[in-house]
Amino acid sequence: MRLPEIIVERREPLPHYKLIIYYIVTIIIGFLLTSLATIPYGLDPFTALYLMLKGSLGSKYGFSETIVRMSPILLTGLGVAIAFLVRFWNIGAEGQLYVGALLSALIGVYISLPKPLHILVASVAGLVGGALAIYPSIYLKQRYGVDEVVTTLLSNWIYILWISAILHFYWKNPLTHWPESPYIHDSAELPRIPGFGRMHLGFIIGIILIGIYYIMYTRSKYGYELKMIGLNPKAAYLQGMDVDKRIFIAALLSGALAGLAGAYEVMGVSHTIREDLSPGYGYSGILVATLGMSHPIGVFLAAFFVSIIEIGMLSLQRTTGIPYPLAMVFEGSLFAVAALTQLYSSYRIRIVWRD
Amino acid sequence: MKSHENIIEMHGIYKKFPGVVAVDNVDFNLIRGEIHSLLGENGAGKSTLMKILYGYYRPDRGRIFVDGREVRFRSPSDAIKYGIGMVFQHFNLVDSLTVLENIILGDDNLGFIPDYSSARKRVIEIINEYGFKLDPDTGVGYLSVGEKQRVEIIKLLYQNSRVMIFDEPTTVLTPAEKSTLFNFFYNVSNEDRSIIFITHKLEEAMNVSDRITVMKRGKVVATLKPEETDINELARLMVGRIEPYEIRRSSRRGKTILKINGLWVKDDLGRFRVKGASIEVREGEIVGIAGVAGNGQKELIEAIIGIRKVYKGSIYVFGEDITNMDPSNIFNKGVIIIPEDRNYEGLFMDASVYENLISRVYRESSNKLGFMDHDGLRKYALKLIDEYGIQTPDITIPVKALSGGNRQRVVLAREFSYNEDRKKVIIAVYPSRGLDIKATNFVRTLLMREREKGLGILLVSDDLDEVFELSDRILVMNDGVIIREFEGGRVSEEELGLAISGVK
Amino acid sequence: MGFVIGVLTAFAILMIRDSISLMLAAVGEAYAERSGILNLGIEGMIMLGASIGFVVTYKTGNPYLGFISAGLLTGLLGIIMGIFVISIGTQQHVTTLGFTIIGSGLSVYIYRLSIESVGGVPPTVEGFPRIYIPYLTDIPVIGPSIFGQPVAAYVVVLIVLFLHWIMEYTKLGLHIKAVGDNPKAADTLGVNVFMIRYLAIFIAASTAGMAGAWLSTAHSNMFLPNMSMGRGWIAIALVSFGMWNPLKIILGSLLFGGLDALGSVAQTYGRNIPYQFLQSIPFIVTILVLIPIARRAKVPKALLKPYRREEAE
């Protein structure tokens, strides 16, 4: 009997453009495989793709919804990307987002300030909330060596359960009696971008932050240090870099940005904090960071791409009844795609049949 | 039967790795009951050839015959069935299992629920027959290097190997252990088993073999009997024409640079590994530390460069106490390290050559806001590449794509060029391990050049020849202390060997 | 007195119900990790198993079939994951996390595809018959609640004990440990590293799948999206907590099941504490128990490292 054998062998590093082509081809294969699941609903993959793109980009409404979706994903993606750069596996962006949202909602509800200042303070509260939320995981990792994958993950549940408790038992909205906080003051609301539906200032700020990250990543010694620490912390330490401190800062920043995403959801979209504030922006952020390989441009494109998929799938669900969780299947496969692409850069993968 | 005199025949074996033909159309044969040395410098293709024979690698082309019958091995288990066994250069033992478990791991005859008692009986028989001192129920993680090698040998005997391949087994052994191993070779070859002994040491090949096959750059260049040749001819066959580097001793020794006083250092498990060692290195000299690995050298070095805590005692550089400072401060005091494991301690393997070359200087070339001067740095990197002869198509390719010799050049270029005027003492740990002769000579010449500039060099190596040839003074380290000191060039290799084995 | 008995009984029932799924998933995870593969896909695999187990049971009326299909089909997903992390050798964190998301996505997709819910009320299934162990059931108070379990509970206990036996006393166990600590050493002795790892990952995935089926056909008799509620992650933590030893992991699972049960009991009897706080206790305790063992843990040495024979050293 002849059996297939997968051969993975080193090769000369691939030039970037080839790598990008491989990347795109693999994504397409992933999409085609996933979209087989639309067939039971009487839809062929290409029509599905067409409907998805139409729903997410084909109209002004769709496009603005895509951007609204992208705003938090850009921030969580950026945050996770910075942590992943130093190989701190922050899987807890979802929980950090909620804590950031909680703190900024508190500021938005209980404090009155003139508009720009109020926005600033509430944003800072979001940053602080996210940083506080990730801090225990960093501390446990650096002090006791506890694996951050587990602690950040479990902390998602802890924070979200606690916030749910707060909203159900201590901080109900007096107007609606829903488990959601009272509405924040107008002065803390992020301005909308006129003519683009619910699109808000958070998106612009996200773009600016990506720009700053781009400069740091390509030109500054901090970007260089983070990259080197991620590649080989021991060598970095021997080269005199302050490894623990850099990882600490990167991880803290990561949490803070996720917290900011939560704050902007409150300040820009819902104007209150709810249990279902995030449909998984934190997890999407992990995908975005992975897919974008922690590179600023990669993160930006990935955030856009992931938002298109999510809004597209939502619209597909509305128009054809195909369950939205199929988007998750595709997104999950994108992790494998990203992992494969990382490998392509220095390995060749072949299948041979042997007896 | 004449045709079966050759227990192994390999014909036209060819194996290519990305970027290098490791084995190039090689013919090799092994006679029943002989000790056959496979001689060649690092990278000649010896290990690859033998891994092919052992079924570990698949050749791209070529045929293998065992007892005159053609075989096609898919994995080592096939080779083991034909009575071929191999001890790899780096031991292949599972530390978390016991000696016995390691040995029976591949035994197909043992049922699903292993019959430990009968296996243990056989292992003990083997241990007694060959006079190995070993308890089959100890965890392998607790064994010394010599003991681990014995476990590997027992594996072969347990498998009943008729062909035993040893890949550079002597590098990690004390002279005493070495002669025990050679005696073992004689004994088993008298039992009609054959030995393939891989080495790059000419004398060893001359002394133990019935025949010697010399490999160079993937090809077999000759197969000879020791009595028909001599060391010089072997050397010429093995390396071809290479400028020998000139061995020189220190011309002037100056003040004491590095002074270590009664140092005590623990290992990761909290056991003392350095137990009151005192060492002095002066300007313009190379001080070699000889000794079997695992006698505290690693902990000593790590303490000097600041990545391991000093428990007691102190370390001075030019009279300044650097004990327990952090690594970047110690480096700033002028202590340079060429780390033992260049791939994982010295280099960022996935980063580019450029990023690797600038990891010392990037701070100085950054402005207050932290922006790096990439243009200046690029020029600097190109200068180093030129000066140190680093062969790379481009500075943006990952350093892992370079050969071992070029990687070491990257490390040396980076460490030696930074802060020329502050540099005072170099700690060189196994600086030429795994390199071919050309790269080795380059490294040694460079060390001597630095000595001429007046630097002090502390050289740690398990390669006795290296310590022997370069050092102005040789210290022998045993069980955490310096037990002997010799003046370089005034001691014979035998004398040194005895001292290392602990014979005073 | 009646009150105390009530509380104790409730506690015992809940503890067993919760620990069953944990021990099954965690012991399976230990197989993957001991062979060198960190399976972060476990959470999604539990959900997939829950969905498949429920759907098959619902359609056929046969919970045994549901249980077995959940194990086999989720095992298949594990094999697919294995192609990536074992044969190709992609980064394990990233890949297996992806499979968690695939698993949870698929679980809802399959459920919705196969079952039309009527008016928003999730349908339920019959589940397993109970077996009452003679004599032991007669123990007062806790007897009936502990020794009168659905068939699947006994099956699970047998499975985990069997897996313990395999790991500690057989050659397969020896091979799994060797492959996870030093695959090269195992390979050079003729052990098929890839085969062993595939087997381990199949075991890990299918036990997770069965754990999921337990949740949807025995624990609660219905399927809900995200019904695993982080059990997969706790299972991963339990593996380190139990030092990769199945027996210790089983004990750890009982402990955590107890903790969960404590929360639920407190929720019933102490209405003024928000139940979310009680629900968060297992997660907090999981983190806390990892602290003292983190640095002492003897992690399998080859964990996270793909094995490639022709890789230069």
Ligand SMILES: Nc1ncnc2c1ncn2[C@@H]1O[C@H](COP(=O)(O)OP(=O)(O)O)[C@@H](O)[C@H]1O
């Ligand atoms: N697994 C491998 N992948 C890529 N290149 C390899 C591998 N093994 C050996 N090589 C290369 O093949 C050549 C021969 O190596 P080797 O057989 O180890 O030589 P020797 O044992 O004589 O020192 C060297 O250039 C080495 O870098």
Ligand SMILES: [Mg+2]
């Ligand atoms: Mg070799």
